[in-house]
Amino acid sequence: DAGVIQSPRHEVTEMGQEVTLRCKPISGHDYLFWYRQTMMRGLELLIYFNNNVPIDDSGMPEDRFSAKMPNASFSTLKIQPSEPRDSAVYFCASSPVAGSSYNEQFFGPGTRLTVL
Amino acid sequence: AQSVTQLGSHVSVSEGALVLLRCNYSSSVPPYLFWYVQYPNQGLQLLLKYTSAATLVKGINGFEAEFKKSETSFHLTKPSAHMSDAAEYFCAVRTGFQKLVFGTGTRLLVSP
Numbered sequence: 360d361a362g363v364i365q366s367p368r369h370e371v372t373e374m375g376q377e378v379t380l381r382c383k384p385i386s387g388h389d390y391l392f393w394y395r396q397t398m399m400r401g402l403e404l405l406i407y408f409n410n411n412v413p414i415d416d417s418g419m420p421e422d423r424f425s426a427k428m429p430n431a432s433f434s435t436l437k438i439q440p441s442e443p444r445d446s447a448v449y450f451c452a453s454s455p456v457a458g459s460s461y462n463e464q465f466f467g468p469g470t471r472l473t474v475l
Numbered sequence: 476a477q478s479v480t481q482l483g484s485h486v487s488v489s490e491g492a493l494v495l496l497r498c499n500y501s502s503s504v505p506p507y508l509f510w511y512v513q514y515p516n517q518g519l520q521l522l523l524k525y526t527s528a529a530t531l532v533k534g535i536n537g538f539e540a541e542f543k544k545s546e547t548s549f550h551l552t553k554p555s556a557h558m559s560d561a562a563e564y565f566c567a568v569r570t571g572f573q574k575l576v577f578g579t580g581t582r583l584l585v586s587p
Contacts, residue, residue, distance in 0.1 A: 363518070390573050401577060401578070401579045401580060402519075402565065402577040402580070404574065404575070404576075407573070407574065409573075415571075415574065450518055450519070452518070452519075454573060456573070462573075463521045463524070464519075464521070464573075464575065466518030466519045466520070467518050468516070468517055468518050469516075469517075469518055
């Protein structure tokens, strides 16, 4: 398997523009997570899905952020309108489920977003 | 609520020296604890995990961690550092089914 795939790897945009980040989880994984990493706040969980359904979006900063998972192999994180403070590295991760035990989260390489 | 605290944002060691990265946890229930590593420009990779079985957990690349309930600690160690160990290391605790909270990270610097 190719692992978790994220695109683009780098995105530079201007304030006010719409930004869409994309993620393809590992095939067969039931959970998908979106994280944001900054120097100031570290690694924060934004939202996660189980079987394409959003389970917890309490980490989404504000209404400018939205995430969707239309099918088991694709998810998007959208920021509209973008602001300079959204500049960060955004990670997607996925994990399988086996009974009630915890399973490892597999991270993608991240998208580095710069909002000017 | 469960949380982890990593002491020291940077740790510097010489190649061949002992590596010790500190993590303390706070949890009202028996915790599941993890160490992840992040190499430059890459995503996080699991090093090891504690899930209430053996208190000494061995991971990849020669790392291990010991769960000490009396000290609420889960420190990461490696007997002999290698240049390739230079990376950022994150401690994490499970806060819900499949949900993790990460520490602020410790950057390990290895000098020749």
